[in-house]
Amino acid sequence: MANLKSIRKRITSVKNTRQITKAMKMVSAAKLRRAQDKVLAARPYAEKLEEVLVRLSSSGGATDHPLARKEKSEKALLIVVSSDRGLCGGFNANICKAAEAFIRENSSRYTEISLLTIGRKGYEFLRKRASIRKNYSNILSTVSYQEASLIGQELIAGYLADDYDVVYLLYNAFKSVMSQDITLKLLLPIEPPQGPDEEFPPEAIYEPSKEELLAELFPKNIEVQLFHAMLESIASEHGARMTAMDSASKNASEMIAKLTLQYNRARQAVITTELMEIISGAESING
Numbered sequence: 001m002a003n004l005k006s007i008r009k010r011i012t013s014v015k016n017t018r019q020i021t022k023a024m025k026m027v028s029a030a031k032l033r034r035a036q037d038k039v040l041a042a043r044p045y046a047e048k049l050e051e052v053l054v055r056l057s058s059s060g061g062a063t064d065h066p067l068a069r070k071e072k073s074e075k076a077l078l079i080v081v082s083s084d085r086g087l088c089g090g091f092n093a094n095i096c097k098a099a100e101a102f103i104r105e106n107s108s109r110y111t112e113i114s115l116l117t118i119g120r121k122g123y124e125f126l127r128k129r130a131s132i133r134k135n136y137s138n139i140l141s142t143v144s145y146q147e148a149s150l151i152g153q154e155l156i157a158g159y160l161a162d163d164y165d166v167v168y169l170l171y172n173a174f175k176s177v178m179s180q181d182i183t184l185k186l187l188l189p190i191e192p193p194q195g196p197d198e199e200f201p202p203e204a205i206y207e208p209s210k211e212e213l214l215a216e217l218f219p220k221n222i223e224v225q226l227f228h229a230m231l232e233s234i235a236s237e238h239g240a241r242m243t244a245m246d247s248a249s250k251n252a253s254e255m256i257a258k259l260t261l262q263y264n265r266a267r268q269a270v271i272t273t274e275l276m277e278i279i280s281g282a283e284s285i286n287g
Contacts, residue, residue, distance in 0.1 A: 007262055007263040007266060010259055011256060011260060014255050014259065015252075015256060017252055018248075021245045021252060022245070022249050024087065025242055025245035028245060032235060032238035032239055035231065036174070036235055038231050038235075039174060039235050042228050043228070045224065046224050049220065052213075052217060053217060056210055056214055056217070067159070067188060067189060067218045068189055068190045073110070073165045075110060075112040075164045075165050076109075076114075076164060076165070077113075077115070077167045078102055078103070078116070078167075078170060079117075079187070080096070080099045080118070081118045081119060081170065081171035081233040082119035082121045082233075083120075083122075084121065085237075087241060087244060087245070088237055088240040088244055089241070090240070091172065091180065092121040092122060092125065095172055096126055098170060098184070099115065099126060099130070100126075100129060102168070112164075113131070114130075114164065115130050115132050116132075116133050116136075118135075118230065119136075119137065119140060119233075120137040123135040123137065134154075143234065148223055148224075148226040148227035148230060149223045149227075151226055152222045153223075155187070155188065155222060156219055159188050166188065168185065168187060169185040169187045170185075171183055171229040172232065172237070172240075174232045180236035180240060187225060187226075190218055
């Protein structure tokens with residue numbers, strides 16, 4: 001009977017766990033739809049901004065901007081975008097392993113590699129394995145362009161002050177619910193995108209001047225890339241959590257089925273034993 005009670009408690013515990021994982025899957029599915037809408041809404045702006053930068057850069061002069069040139073390349077800053085919460089499969093582990101691989105592969109290239117982490121999980125994993133310059137936690141649940149803009153302004157200020165010479169951005173790009181691609185981008189110095197010269201008319205007149213436009217758009221591009229990366233990471237996180245919770249729910253159902261079968265067999269064995277005892281007792285009395 002003690003064994004039956006133990007199995008019964010395990011079945012109840014697994015059923016409770018399955019209720020939680022199913023609820024988390026439904027919440028992640030709802031959040032994923034909203035995150036996908038934000039990603040899709042941000043992409044046209046980012047693409048149009050890149051098109052404008054191509055137009056401005058195609059006729060030269062962009063490399064004279066302070067954010068587009070650097071005499072030395074000794075100190076690197078890696079921005080790692082993770083999540084503030086767990087239970088999302090290998091989402092955080094994969095991005096942290098990619099950050100470690102980046103440090104390992106570029107340790108001979110740069111004299112110093114420091115990290116800026118966005119998300120609590122990435123910070124907790126990397127703080128004892130790398131030099132963390134700064135961490136931003138609890139901003140991804142309600143991320144806004146203003147927050148990305150403030151981070152971008154701090155990055156630009158540090159870059160112009162020679163705190164670091166190169167800035168990379170590492171994040172999970174959203175492809176589908178089942179697929180997230182780890183993406184590494186060079187954020188600073190800005191490499192002006194190149195396009196075919198014949199695509200844009202050479203007689204274009206800029207108002208204000210091209211230099212003034214570049215001075216405004218180069219910092220704006222940093223902020224937009226950061227914001228877009230955070231939106232991609234949020235959508236990827238919800239997709240990964242949705243997939244993980246779906247797998248956990250299926251595993252829980254399989255475990256309940258196995259435990260139920262085990263419980264029924266144990267119960268049948270107990271009943272059989274009791275019947276044998278009753279029959280043996282009756283025969284001994286009759287005999």
